[in-house]
Amino acid sequence: MSFLQVDNVSHQYFSKSTYTKALHSITLTVEKGEFISLLGPSGCGKSTLLSIISGLVKPTEGNVLIEGGRHSRTDYIGYMLQQDYLFPWKTIEENVTLGPKIQHKGSVPDILKQKAVDLLQQMGVGHVRESYPRELSGGMRQRAALARTLCTDPKIVLLDEPFSALDYQTKLKLENLVADKLTEYEQTSVLVTHDIEEAIAMSDRIYLLKANPGEIARTFTIPDSIRLLPPFEARQHPDFQSTFQSIWKELNALDSATG
């Protein structure tokens, strides 16, 4: 039994009298502590699949199972969306401790308050923890949102382009930090990204999706020589470029096939 199992999931949206077949027959498994990425052209259903795994969207067909059971347990999941969705009337620290506050029915244990402060510090936004989201840049808000996602110790971490609003240097630093935290707590993670290098540097496995409808076109297992290294070091490894080339070739072939 796998930790996370996506079993024959298909999904159609219905709006303005038209159906959009977003996903068709997606089956994949993720073991505890593994990190997988979903990569593919715009509109191939990556975010839809993440929302289905989170339980926010119910698939038209198929199931998502966590530890073998029909999943409905939201406390398993930490979900970071493309937008930061910080509450504007709460300070950054209050935003980060909101999850623990709900989990502990209104009062945040000191250990989790300290964890929030530490995470914000490590993300490089500790100095603005008393500020409100409107006082921060987009990249700073994104970092605060990452701290909020990790603060509740979710067993499954879903990341929808978490580094897209960051400058390159910050992104490389945060990739390492996030990978380190996920390994420390043996969290299982699913990343949606357009960035091939990011997917290679962070993942154990990459699922390449094609569009119309969204289907798994290829699965790439990242070689041990890369996947066992922290993301920054992985990017320097001689095998990194050849892995990039294989995925790049496959993505281009998919583009040509779908016109």
Ligand SMILES: Nc1ncnc2c1ncn2[C@@H]1O[C@H](COP(=O)(O)OP(=O)(O)OP(=O)(O)O)[C@@H](O)[C@H]1O
């Ligand atoms: N709420 C919705 N109502 C109707 N159609 C939708 C809805 N959300 C997504 N779709 C459609 O479903 C398909 C998959 O969309 P989705 O956002 O999951 O793709 P994606 O791979 O995450 O795209 P991107 O990389 O651009 O973020 C697209 O054709 C999109 O237009």
